[in-house]
Structure formats: C-alpha cells, structure tokens
Amino acid sequence: MKSADAADEPNTGQTADPTASRAVDRAAATGARDAGLGADRAVVPDADRAAATGARVAGLGADWGADLAAALDRRPEPRGRVRPIARPHLEDLWARPDIAPRERALWLLLYESAAPAEWALSLDVQDLDLPGMSAVVRGRRRRIRWEAGTAALLPPLVGDRRRGPLFLTDRRPGPGRAPAAAGLCPHTGRSRLSYERAEHLFKRATRDLDPLGEGYTLHRLRHSRLAHLAEDGWTAPMLMSLSGHTSARTLREFVRAGQPAEVTAGPPCPPAERPRTPTRPTA
Numbered sequence: 001m002k003s004a005d006a007a008d009e010p011n012t013g014q015t016a017d018p019t020a021s022r023a024v025d026r027a028a029a030t031g032a033r034d035a036g037l038g039a040d041r042a043v044v045p046d047a048d049r050a051a052a053t054g055a056r057v058a059g060l061g062a063d064w065g066a067d068l069a070a071a072l073d074r075r076p077e078p079r080g081r082v083r084p085i086a087r088p089h090l091e092d093l094w095a096r097p098d099i100a101p102r103e104r105a106l107w108l109l110l111y112e113s114a115a116p117a118e119w120a121l122s123l124d125v126q127d128l129d130l131p132g133m134s135a136v137v138r139g140r141r142r143r144i145r146w147e148a149g150t151a152a153l154l155p156p157l158v159g160d161r162r163r164g165p166l167f168l169t170d171r172r173p174g175p176g177r178a179p180a181a182a183g184l185c186p187h188t189g190r191s192r193l194s195y196e197r198a199e200h201l202f203k204r205a206t207r208d209l210d211p212l213g214e215g216y217t218l219h220r221l222r223h224s225r226l227a228h229l230a231e232d233g234w235t236a237p238m239l240m241s242l243s244g245h246t247s248a249r250t251l252r253e254f255v256r257a258g259q260p261a262e263v264t265a266g267p268p269c270p271p272a273e274r275p276r277t278p279t280r281p282t283a
Contacts, residue, residue, distance in 0.1 A: 084224035085216060089209045094149070096205075102193070103201055105153040106167055108146075110218060114225040114243040115144040117218040121195055123166040125158055142244050161185065165192035226251070
C-alpha cells in the first residue's frame with residue numbers, strides 16, 4: 001500500500017528504490033514513536049521531518065552531503081613538526097640555581113639517555129650501576145645509559161639509600177594514600193615520584209623557554225636529544241642503540257636522508273664495523 005505522500009507524487013515511470021523506501025519507512029516510524037504516537041500515525045509533522053531525514057540518508061536529497069558536513073565538527077589540522085629545545089636553552093636550564101637536585105638529575109638523565117620518562121621514573125636504587133653509568137629497566141629488558149653530567153648528580157641524590165624508588169616525592173603519603181610496597185622507599189617512607197607531578201614541574205620551569213608559553217613536556221627532552229644527535233651525524237642504528245627504538249621508521253623525523261655516519265661523540269653501543277677485505281695486488 002502506498003503512503004499518502006507517495007500517492008500525491010507524479011508518476012515518472014521509474015521504479016522506486018526499495019532500499020530508500022525502507023529507510024523512509026523506518027525514519028517515519030521512528031519519528032512517530034518519538035512523538036508518542038502509534039505506528040499507524042506516521043503521517044504527522046514530526047514524522048514527516050523524520051521521513052525527510054530518512055530520504056536524505058537514503059540518497060534522495062541533493063543537499064544531504066552539505067547538511068552532514070555542516071553538522072560534523074571540523075577535524076583539527078595536523079600539527080607541524082615538533083622542534084627540539086635549543087641547546088643553549090638546555091644549558092641554561094641545567095645551570096639554573098633554583099632547580100632542585102631531584103629535578104636537575106631527572107631532566108639531565110632523560111636528555112642524556114634519551115629514555116622515555118616512564119622508564120626513568122620506574123628506576124629503583126638497586127637497579128643502578130653508578131660506576132658503569134647505566135641502569136636496568138625492570139620488565140623491559142632494556143638498559144639505559146647516561147653521561148658525565150648525570151653521573152655527577154645521581155650519587156648525592158641516592159645518598160645512603162640501598163633500595164626503593166630512585167626519584168621520590170617531597171613528602172610522605174597520607175594514611176589513606178599509601179602506595180604499594182614497590183613504590184615506597186623503605187628508608188624515608190616517601191613514595192615514587194609520579195609522571196604527572198614530574199611533568200608539571202618541568203612545564204613550569206620551561207614556560208619562559210617555550211615560544212607558546214605553555215612549557216615543555218618531558219618527552220621533549222627525549223625528542224631533543226635524538227634530534228641533536230642526528231644533527232651531529234648519528235645514524236638510525238646508533239640512535240636506536242641509545243633510545244631503545246625497535247624500528248628505524250619511528251626515527252624518520254630525527255634522521256635526515258644522506259646524513260653522514262661520522263659522529264662528534266661516541267655512542268654508548270657503537271655498531272660493530274665489518275672487517276675490510278684486503279685487495280689483491282694487480283699483476
């Protein structure tokens with residue numbers, strides 16, 4: 001049986017699309033239910049509007065695409081390439097007298113090791129190899145390495161502690177906020193420094209360095225280190241040996257095409273050189 005609207009339309013000699021018809025019927029029935037009417041009362045203004053919507057969805061309205069585009073939120077434009085923090089800015093940051101020893105050690109460790117912040121904050125005192133300037137990241141089967149700057153800052157930070165988290169909060173947790181035993185220092189009773197708190201402190205300290213005035217994230221230290229080493233000539237395998245990346249594809253933003261293999265500072269794990277095959281003298 002034809003609906004009243006269909007009976008009033010002129011016959012164009014074309015067969016109606018059954019899919020479109022079913023879409024209109026469903027939309028009309030939905031409109032009727034939303035209006036609190038019975039299934040046989042689908043020819044009311046609210047149902048008509050629902051039917052018109054169904055018709056547009058079924059491809060019967062030429063303006064459907066424009067209506068849908070107008071209703072959708074515009075996707076944000078892709079952000080530009082993240083720029084590393086300038087080396088002079090980092091040198092000024094390391095030398096600031098108002099930076100606490102904990103923050104100075106953490107930031108320099110993150111930069112020199114190019115390790116993710118989660119790895120550094122998860123370190124325990126017993127994971128450190130201070131003479132070897134490295135530490136084992138538990139559960140990751142990875143070793144992070146640092147240089148002389150961090151090596152000078154970690155022993156005073158550790159003090160006489162032998163176990164527990166390396167980076168601690170300023171205060172002991174309250175009675176109702178006691179962390180797990182693995183996140184609590186047995187010597188001081190303080191808990192492990194959280195990622196959120198560490199990043200907040202770094203953003204606050206770098207607002208004057210950030211052109212946007214928002215401050216940098218902790219990840220920007222890792223990003224800056226890899227970018228600076230790439231500028232110095234480090235190749236993708238050398239960067240991977242330091243940062244823990246498992247694919248060279250993730251280092252494309254740091255390594256430029258045709259970059260020389262020579263470096264200005266030796267990598268912690270330099271790739272082995274292939275022996276050269278001696279050339280035979282010509283007769």
